Amino acid sequence: MKxxxxxxxxxxxxxxxxxxxxxxxxxxxxxGNISARIDDKHxxxxxSGIKYEDLTPEMLPIVSVDDNSxxxxxxxxxxxxxxxxxxxxxxxxxxxxxxxxxxxxxxxxLGKRRLKAELKEKKVVFPVAAYALPGTKELADNIKAxxxxxxxxxxxxxxxxxxxxFGHNAEDAFSEAIKLEVAARKYIFDICKTEISxxxxxxxxxxxxxGKIVYLRNDTPERVKIIHQTIYAKRPxxxxxxxxxxxxxxxxxxxxxHMRPLLDDFAQIxxxxxxxxxxEGAPLTVKKNINAVFAYNDGAYCLGNTEDDAKAAAIVLDKxxxxxxxxxxxxxxxxxxxxxxxxxxxNYRKNYSVLANSxx
Ligand SMILES: [Zn+2]
Numbered sequence: 001m002k003x004x005x006x007x008x009x010x011x012x013x014x015x016x017x018x019x020x021x022x023x024x025x026x027x028x029x030x031x032g033n034i035s036a037r038i039d040d041k042h043x044x045x046x047x048s049g050i051k052y053e054d055l056t057p058e059m060l061p062i063v064s065v066d067d068n069s070x071x072x073x074x075x076x077x078x079x080x081x082x083x084x085x086x087x088x089x090x091x092x093x094x095x096x097x098x099x100x101x102x103x104x105x106x107x108x109x110l111g112k113r114r115l116k117a118e119l120k121e122k123k124v125v126f127p128v129a130a131y132a133l134p135g136t137k138e139l140a141d142n143i144k145a146x147x148x149x150x151x152x153x154x155x156x157x158x159x160x161x162x163x164x165x166f167g168h169n170a171e172d173a174f175s176e177a178i179k180l181e182v183a184a185r186k187y188i189f190d191i192c193k194t195e196i197s198x199x200x201x202x203x204x205x206x207x208x209x210x211g212k213i214v215y216l217r218n219d220t221p222e223r224v225k226i227i228h229q230t231i232y233a234k235r236p237x238x239x240x241x242x243x244x245x246x247x248x249x250x251x252x253x254x255x256x257x258h259m260r261p262l263l264d265d266f267a268q269i270x271x272x273x274x275x276x277x278x279x280e281g282a283p284l285t286v287k288k289n290i291n292a293v294f295a296y297n298d299g300a301y302c303l304g305n306t307e308d309d310a311k312a313a314a315i316v317l318d319k320x321x322x323x324x325x326x327x328x329x330x331x332x333x334x335x336x337x338x339x340x341x342x343x344x345x346x347n348y349r350k351n352y353s354v355l356a357n358s359x360x
Contacts, residue, residue, distance in 0.1 A: 001039045010036040010044055011057035017097065017170045018052040025198070026101045026177055027052070028315055031265065032162065033077035035087075035096045036170070041065045043087055043096075047074035049352075081140035082158075086166055089147050092154070093166040095173040100162040100265060102198040103184035106323040108157040109262040111334035115157065117183035125150065126180055131159035133340055134264055155180040160336050161264045188322070191329045196248055196322055200314045203243035203299055207307065208232060224298075227284060231293055231301060234286040238303045242310035245299035248321035252276065254297045259324055260335050266320035267341040268348035269313055289345065292317050 002010070014034050021027040021034070030052065035045035044060045046052075061072030065084045070076050077083075079098055086093045107115050108128055115126040129146040132139035143164060146156045155165040155176045165176035189195050204220045206213050206228045213228055220228075228241055252259065259274040261267035271290035277283065284293050291313045293301045302317055304310030327333030336344075 007038055007044070008057065010038070011060050013095075013170045014044060014046060014060060015052075015055050015057060017095075017174060018046065018055065020174065021097065021099065021177070022052055024178070026097075026099045026181065028100065029312060032097070032099045033079055033083070034098070035063075035080075035083045037087055037094045038062065043083060045076045045080055045083060047072075048077050050074065078135045081135070081137060082143050082164060085140040085144040086147055086164065089144055090151075090166065092168060094168050095170045096164060096166040097173045097177050098162060098164045099177055100319075101177065101181050101184075102319050102322065103188045104155075104157050104163040104180050105161065105263060105319065106188050106326050107184045108159045108161065108163070109323040109327060109333055110330050111332050115184060115187060117187065119179060119183055124153070124179075124183065126153060126155050126157055126183065128157040128159050131161075131334065131336070133344065134161060157184075159334060160262060188326050191326055193329070196251075196325060197246075198248070198318060198322060199246045200242075200244055200311070200318055201246045201299075203245040204228075205240075205242045205310070207241070208239040227293070227295055227301060230284060231286050231303065235288070235303060237305060240304045240307050240310040242302045242304070242307075242314045243299060244302055244314040244317060246314075246318045246321075248318050248325060249299045250297070251325055252321045253294050253299050256324065256328075259320070260338075261320070261341050262323040262327060262333060262335055263316075263320055264336070264344060265316045266323075267336055267344045269316045270320060272338065272341040272345050289349065 014036055018034050033046045035043045037043045042062050045063050047059055059074050061070040061074055061076045063070045063076050063080050065087045068080055068084055083096050086096055113128055117124050127146045127150045130142040132142050154167055157163050163180055165173050167173040167176055204224045205216045257276050257278045270292050275285035276294040277296040280296050282296055286293050291303045300317055302310050302313035304313055
């Protein structure tokens with residue numbers, strides 16, 4: 001049992017770690033969550049849907065390992081079942097980080113059961129827990145099974161979703177997440193035979209102001225203006241278009257004609273299925289509830305009803321494209337079933353009207 005002072009310190013520590021994870025790019029926006037054990041049966045966790053920059057220590061609810069009930073003003077993260085699963089099976093877990101870190105998440109889309117790596121001349125194995133929809137008991141059970149089976153490891157990849165890393169304290173858990181990402185990045189680079197970066201590179205974006213299109217760059221070509229006009233005409237819900245020309249998105253825009261979700265956040269934020277034109281001047285596919293429009297060899301136009309929304313779509317799309325490229329090069333992958341994609345997408349739209357809110 002921790003003293004009141006120790007618990008206060010833990011509250012502060014969770015916030016410090018969340019900001020460090022943001023800085024390292026291991027978590028983005030409100031995605032992911034962090035927790036710390038208080039005693040055998042309770043832990044502190046980040047609340048649902050609050051940006052890490054806005055978090056204060058007293059906002060963190062205390063959750064019960066046994067039944068997931070909580071005490072506090074704010075609702076715990078929707079992935080608290082997964083944290084409870086780890087705390088109930090692993091006495092070495094005092095601090096847990098759930099991330100959507102890019103390369104480990106991409107490894108989790110390859111359909112592999114584990115990632116074997118060598119770090120500092122030491123062999124390590126990172127298990128991939130079987131897929132289940134986010135927030136479900138089935139997902140927590142799958143993580144639990146992996147944490148029992150792989151009692152030596154403190155990092156578990158969650159298929160098509162992210163990773164969960166833990167340790168004796170904050171520093172331990174943080175270094176587990178970094179260790180996993182280093183190994184996963186090397187693996188993905190090896191598969192792709194190139195260092196495929198995770199980035200968002202802005203091309204020609206635009207926004208709607210009082211019903212008029214404002215192009216954010218004066219040198220926006222006529223050809224691109226037509227694309228923006230087409231999108232706004234077909235999607236009255238869109239008021240911001242972020243043009244992403246990152247390396248991964250450009251590669252997909254040249255070589256692929258169809259994308260199905262490999263990652264949960266892609267299904268939630270981008271949509272359930274994407275058509276990509278395969279020749280210069282081929283018609284664009286602009287569809288309801290699909291928040292990215294590819295143009296041949298020109299990246300993708302990411303849609304939102306705020307600037308934040310559109311940028312969130314651009315970030316999620318970039319990761320999804322890296323996963324897609326990795327699967328193409330690897331020769332196999334595990335796509336999320338269309339049924340699960342529809343469920344997640346609907347649920348997301350119902351619960352989060354603005355994309356700036358959380359994906360858990
Ligand atoms: Zn998550």
